[in-house]
Amino acid sequence: MFRRGLSLEQAPPIKAVLRFFITLPVFGLILSCLMIFFPAEILTPSHPFSLSAIHLLFLGMVSMGMIGALFQMQSVLGGAPIPQPLGNSLIIHTLFTLGTLALVSAFMFGIRELFVVTSVFLGSAIVYFAQILLPLLFGKITHDTLKGMRVAIFSLFITAILGIIMASSYASQSFSDHHAMIRTSHYSMALIGWISMLIMYVAFQVVEMFYVTIPYSDWCKHNIKKILVIALSLKIIWLFTALPFEWFFDMIIVSLLVGFMVTTTKRLYTRKRRVSDASVWFWFAGMGLLGISLGTYCGSLIFGYAPLESMSLMTFGLFALSVILGMMGKIIPFLVWFHLNASGFMETPVMSNIIPQKRLKITFWLFVSTAFFTLISPLYPTLLSLAGASGMVTFGILFFNILTAFKLYYHISKNGTKFRFNG
């Protein structure tokens, strides 16, 4: 396993990663259209359009970006690269994209059969991804990041199983007494077990090393995953057995996430590397959005006001998206540079000429305006249309950024001149 981990395949083929990243803004554009034309429906909790919007955000954008990033980071963080990356990424990407489209269409157009199609495609994509990735995370050498990644992938698997159970209920229109509990367990596993766990354990490595900050404490790295797993498991048991004080476990989870937010913000603020970089802005924005999400969630628990819970969910998605966009802004130019440079092309541009920092910063401010209008839309619902318009421009530019990087790569790899070594 170790030999494979440090083989010549330092980075997967560029297509294996970029196909996920380029799909993200496409789903962003679809979501933005929905926000422009159906703001009231999206802001109505449990409305089919609202469920479509939530799944576009969490599946089409957040999970799509995270799976793409895992294809890139697995060999570095996980110790061994994903085997046959081109073929496997094609299978997973196709199934995942079709599954997400089927689910969104099933909710929007009320076509029950599409829930079955969703279960087949999304279920296959996630089970296939988990069965490839999980064995790679169990080697002789182990560390906290690997353990965190294991929990995240396992949680994604459980999220998919619960999703399939719910999809079968929607398809047959017969909802069991446990439907609400399954739904809560489904999104708790997705938000905490999958998204939060992966972001935190990647942050523990990436923030310290890329921005040259003081390290996160060993206690954090070692114990957060354990506490989260225990709190999440007990919350689900409490839910299904209707025991009182379930909120206690929510508070444990919220406390850990607040700790992560404060610690990360502090580390980034006091980072040694001060060179202006849009990815740091995305991290800061992400931490701010996480704080708002946790605050509104606590508000929803105290006041029992459903729109606050919806707002918390949307803000949580924006937090994850902000971190992912920041990382994509680094990964994409790096991959283009790395592959061209490793192939010996003389025309290999520096990273800042592949996606200029100026364009990344414009994307950042547009993302901030999208997030801002989304956040205040529960008070003024028509502003969600404005958020949608801002989202259209944000994801349009993001799509353009990725496409031009991809085109540049292909142009140089086809027409570029390679260094010739004599002797």
Next chain:
Amino acid sequence: MILEFMRDDHRACDALYTDAENALANKNIDEAKRLYNEFYRATNHHFNMEERALFTTFEKRTGMMGGPTQMMRYEHQQLRAQLESMLKALETDQYDDFFGIGESFMIMLQQHNMKEEQMLYPMIDQTLGTDGELMVQTLKEMAQ
């Protein structure tokens, strides 16, 4: 033991690079050049410690000649080429080029460091056992 010693050295090199980058961003050119030269020397010394002592001992003990250590040597070559390009950019006052190359260099270096810290050093620690202390001593002496 090896992990802690080498990880601390990685961080010391990162700090030197960051200081050089910050000095250049603040247009403190002479200071940036001085700090970069220190970083250049420290990083090359780190690679040399690995290639001349750590990796060779690991290879002798395990018989693993063409495996992870070989891959790390290959990455050292790529990183050394980047170090030279940045030095050239700095010496010829091409500061935008320095920052441009530095961005990809830093990602490549950190990915390399992560692989070493998470996989290779723990393996070397396991292989050397109590001889790890002697190895750290040898590495320290190489600095003198």
